[in-house]
Amino acid sequence: MVLNGMPITMPVPMPVPMPVPSPPATKSRVAVDWDINDSKMPSVGEFDDFNDWSNGHCRLIYSVQSDEARKHASGWAMRNTNNHNVNILKKSCLGVLLCSAKCKLPNGASVHLRPAICDKARRKQQGKQCPNRNCTGRLEIQACRGHCGYPVTQVGRRDGNGIYLQAKGTHDHPRPEAKGSTEARRLLAGGRRVRSLAVMLARESALSDKLSSLRPTKRQAKTQSIQESKRRRMGASDVLQTKPELVVPPTTYLPTSTPTHSTNFNQSQGSYVPAGLGSMTSQWNGEIHYETEDPSYANGMYSYDMLHSPLSAHSSTGSYYQEHKPQQLQHSQYQQQLSPQQHVPVSYDPSQPISSSLQCGMPSYEICDDTSSLTSSSGYCSEDYGYYNGYLPNSLDVSNGSQSQNPSQDASFYTTSSEIFSVFESTLNGGGSSGVDLIYDEATAYQQHQQQGTFPHLTNYQQEPQDQMQSGDYYYSNTGVDNSWNIQMDATYHPVNSTDPIYC
DNA sequence: TATTGCGGGCGCC
DNA sequence: GGCGCCCGCAATA
Incomplete structure (x- = not known):
């Protein structure tokens, strides 16, 4: 995160945010403390980039120019809930x-x-047969208990x-598919093979994550544009100079709860950013970095969020803050009692009642003080972008320098979800397994984590940029008409080594 | 048909 | 009183 030349590192800890007087106008939002219930919200000179996958306690300030912010859009299935305050829109x-x-x-x-927002529609969803034709299971709601x-x-x-957004709680369940996928599937429902649906579902999350991970913030694009131009002039080999940095010892990947801001694209909430990469400015990283000193992450406190995708680096410009609260102190003490090797994985089983560890007062998972905050970050509505199982090669030049460097950030680049769905339909049924095999699915990773009781090997994640650079299995082309993008699978593509795990 | 925003009402703390 | 949650309604996509 680049904040008008301000240091990218958040001062830790931040002052207690409540109650505080409204800060002076146009103060940097990073330094602003506010609460949604404040009578007067602070004015800031810059805004966060919209994030539809915000997670954790966070406060974001969006511009009213943001359509998504105005709509209070979210990748999570959020339903409106009445808080009896006409000035505040609340969703759960x-x-x-x-x-x-x-x-x-x-x-x-x-x-x-994705659960339907409408109660009636949601009731219809529940109990339906699993879209996986090889499965006799039924669809069940895994309720969110993260707060x-x-x-x-x-x-x-x-x-x-x-537009001020304040989130409370950390989602304790996998991400649902993005909104656009549900809609697109509905449009194409009937006569479609359920297998396609299921496979698409599997792909959707990974692809939306992938896309998001490739999309920098506008601010990032600005700051990186010049650098990227220089890199391009230096040649592709130079672009890959960061590769060695991407493979790190697995013992160093655990992030901490000490978020810092930077200009790269890492997964905002709990990224697998090793210590050595904390200052890395590779475009493959998210912008919130967690250093490894804090045992909170090392002990799995936020293990799910980290698991759910290092690839889903949603542009994050959230105002991360941390408070000095007794609860947090206790939590910290609790964490510090554990050695770095003593991971405390959050046991997650959708079929089981909510773990007591998730309840209020349990120190290892969620700080239930609404004002306490370990925050997450921001990105953009993935459903508005579409999904693909590839990457945007650097050579993809999209009309201007900024876009060419970071095409995923530009709204004009993204196709609608239905368009992408069509692409998927063609590839899912005829594209063979090459594409499917490249999927990294956050829910899968989550389950793997549960099974293994630890985190996936970081190398797999950090390896991703290399894989992407080497093995893009889609071609992208733009007709130049109506921003229409064509995505084609490269049938000739074969992984370098089919036995190697590839997470895309 | 589903989403979204709004609001009445209830129960719990 | 604050909060979560249920329900219904209307506008909209």
């Missing part, structure tokens, strides 16, 4: 639809559908030129 998470049999798709991905046993909530209000 509905969780995710999972297969009761916990089946796996051929590619190893799991089923994680002291209650669903994660987010409240938003508009004030002046900003």
